[in-house]
Amino acid sequence: MNNDNMNIDKINSFQKQQNKEEMKKQIITFVLMIAFTVVAFAVVASGLEAIYAVPLILILAVVQVGFQFYYFMHMKDEGHEVPSSLIFGGIWVAVLTILTMTTIIWW
Amino acid sequence: MSQDHSLNPETMPHDPAKATTEGKHKFFGLWFFLGGETVLFACFFGTFIALRNSTAGGPTSQELFGLELVFLMTILLLTSSLTSVYAIYHMKNNDFKKMQLWFGITALLGIGFLACELYEFAHYITEYGFTFRSSAFGSSFYTLVGFHGGHVVFGLSWLIALMVRNAKRGLNLYNAPKYNTFSLYWHFIDVVWVFIFTVVYLMGMVS
Missing domain, CATH: 1.20.5 (Single alpha-helices involved in coiled-coils or other helix-helix interfaces)
Structure with missing residues (x-):
């Protein structure tokens, strides 16, 4: 059982590279999601009128959730x-x- | 444990979470569950949106909510979503220790989120007298946000149980699907939170 953790060097290097590329995309996704969140909070903090602010923050939420589903949850x-x-x-x-x-x- | 050998292969397959039939079933089963959860939360969201202005003379959302705490909670939960992506990345590289480490960080961030939520609820109850029984707004608010908080509690218990139970086992084809389904569930909790902070808190502060 103890050698389970030692299998790491047996992973093929091509696969490792692929996983790394994938991880880069995930980090970009995360940065975008944080950006959408900050914009949504900034819109509300700026006191924009409800008629503009509500559709805007709803669109930001839908896009952010799309990233979550397609990248973080691998639906793509x-x-x-x-x-x-x-x-x-x-x-x-x-x-x-x-x-x-x-x-x-x-x- | 006659299956022990086949579940601990010499080289891990590319996606250990879906390499066995059982793993595939767990994966599809969880998505079935998430489809149902979407509808469940939709009922709570619909109720909340319909009743959010029925305050019965009690505190309104503008009086109650503060952006700072909600922003902090959002960042905590969003970051915990990323750390569980890191954990699955290390699972695919068959690095059990790093996977446990990143899941551990995920759990800590989840506990941080929960602490903020408990503080928030306690603040509303003691400072404003805003409880489940104050108004229709109060009932629908605590049902929606509290049920999401309940999902976080369940997710944390699930994660801690997985981490403790498998701590000495190492990664194999038996427990990889379990970790993977947990991470999908955890992302879904974050999805629900995105709509909560938008619909409940942000929309509650503009209108």
Whole structure:
């Protein structure tokens, strides 16, 4: 059991390089996500009118979540057709639910 | 443990989390769960948006919320998402110790987030008398944000249990899928938080 941790040099160097490239993309994703967050908070702190601020921060949130799903959760990779359909199915029902609760039932 | 050998191969496959049938099933199972979670949180978000102005004379969101603490919590949770990406990176390089280290940092950041949230709730209750029963806004706020906090508590317990149980085992094809499903769950918690800080806190402060 003790030699489990020693397998590291047996990983092929091409794969290691690939993992490294992948990690670089993840760090760029993280920087972008932090940037979106800072912009969203700055928009609210600046006291921009609600009619402009609310759509703007909602778009920033959607884009940030897209990065989270496609990069951090690897939905851009191969073999993610089932996860994509599950998440988009969930989002579809979620949109209907929120639409119902916020508008339709009050008419 | 007749399977022990096949789960501890000489060379690790490229993606150890999905190399076994069981690993693939865990992966798909978790995504099924996340699809359901999306709908569950949508119900809470819908309720909150519908009721957020029904304060019944109690504190409003503008009186309660402060940007600084929410920003700190956001950075803590976002960073913990990155550290779990680092952990999975080390898993793919078959470096168990570094994977445990990065998951450990993830757990610490999660605990930091939780401490901030507890402080926030305690502050609202003691300073403003804003509780679950104050108003419809209070009920929907604590249900939504508290349920997300509950997910963080569950995620932390899951992670700590995994790390302790597998500490002496090292990385193999038996526990790699478990770590991987945890990291997907943890990213999803961050996804939910992005909408919470946008819809609950930021939108609560502009309108």
